Amino acid sequence: MGKRFLHNRAAVVTVAFVLLIALIGILAPLLAPHDPYVTDILNKFAPYSLEYPLGTDHLGRCVLSRLIYGIRPTLGLALLTMLGTIALGALLGVMAGYFRGVVEEVIMRVVDVMLLPSQIMVFAVVGLLGINVQNVIIANVFIKWAWYARMIRTGVMQYRDRNFVQFSRCVGMPERFILFRHLLPSITSDLAVLASLDVGWAIINISTLSFLGLGVQAPTPEWGAMLNEAKDVLTSNPTQMIAPGIAIVVLVCCFNLMGDALRDVLDPGGGK
Numbered sequence: 323m324g325k326r327f328l329h330n331r332a333a334v335v336t337v338a339f340v341l342l343i344a345l346i347g348i349l350a351p352l353l354a355p356h357d358p359y360v361t362d363i364l365n366k367f368a369p370y371s372l373e374y375p376l377g378t379d380h381l382g383r384c385v386l387s388r389l390i391y392g393i394r395p396t397l398g399l400a401l402l403t404m405l406g407t408i409a410l411g412a413l414l415g416v417m418a419g420y421f422r423g424v425v426e427e428v429i430m431r432v433v434d435v436m437l438l439p440s441q442i443m444v445f446a447v448v449g450l451l452g453i454n455v456q457n458v459i460i461a462n463v464f465i466k467w468a469w470y471a472r473m474i475r476t477g478v479m480q481y482r483d484r485n486f487v488q489f490s491r492c493v494g495m496p497e498r499f500i501l502f503r504h505l506l507p508s509i510t511s512d513l514a515v516l517a518s519l520d521v522g523w524a525i526i527n528i529s530t531l532s533f534l535g536l537g538v539q540a541p542t543p544e545w546g547a548m549l550n551e552a553k554d555v556l557t558s559n560p561t562q563m564i565a566p567g568i569a570i571v572v573l574v575c576c577f578n579l580m581g582d583a584l585r586d587v588l589d590p591g592g593g594k
Contacts, residue, residue, distance in 0.1 A: 326587045333583035336576050343573060347393030356384035358391045358543045367559050376565050379548075380555055388543035389565050395544040397573070399459060400524035404517050406463040411470025412513065416501055418471060419478025429471065436468035444527065448536050458537045462527055466520070473516060477509040511588035519581030522574035529570055545570050 362382030376385035447461035529546030531537030538544035552562035
């Protein structure tokens with residue numbers, strides 16, 4: 323698999339790009355040219371220059387600095403959302419796929435109920451729990467885990483009657499061993515592909531909530547929140563939308579390309 327990864331240019335480039343963006347976010351205090359929170363009304367809407375490579379916003383804050391600092395909540399919250407979604411979805415999906423009868427029936431009926439239009443569910447959960455970052459994560463996990471559980475259940479059902487699983491049952495291995503040493507590793511590659519593809523979805527969802535005023539709140543720099551602030555000056559200073567808009571599009575496209583590339587790498591026939 324390592325050789326297939328290194329020979330897949332798309333996988334190497336996209337993974338390296340995502341790691342570079344994450345590193346820039348981690349090192350934001352060292353790389354950002356200005357404090358993203360410092361305002362200078364007299365210098366608002368400054369044009370592109372060496373001092374302000376992407377200009378300043380309506381409060382005179384450095385757009386580039388806010389864009390760099392915005393990597394942390396934008397990418398960080400998306401990754402945290404996916405970790406929570408995968409953990410809950412994988413646990414219930416593996417249980418539904420392995421245990422037959424009442425356990426499978428109960429879990430899948432709950433999944434059927436949860437498979438409603440995602441945005442409506444997100445707005446409902448955030449509206450019910452209140453507007454803050456924690457509730458945004460909870461809402462996204464709440465509406466996405468069911469889709470993962472269904473997908474993972476289908477993968478587990480393909481392996482639960484394989485010879486290596488039957489052998490473990492015959493020699494008296496506990497169910498916990500079969501679940502976590504046989505079935506879960508068997509679907510790890512599928513999980514990796516699904517997760518990498520859905521990080522882009524999480525970024526768009528979190529940015530959308532912030533754009534609508536339901537996610538990350540001002541003055542915290544976050545790409546969706548930056549778009550929310552820029553929309554108020556869309557007609558007078560439309561360039562304010564360019565930097566955060568392009569950043570979201572590029573990062574989401576990168577994750578989508580990475581998911582496709584990883585699927586080729588992890589597929590047994592990917593190296594052909």
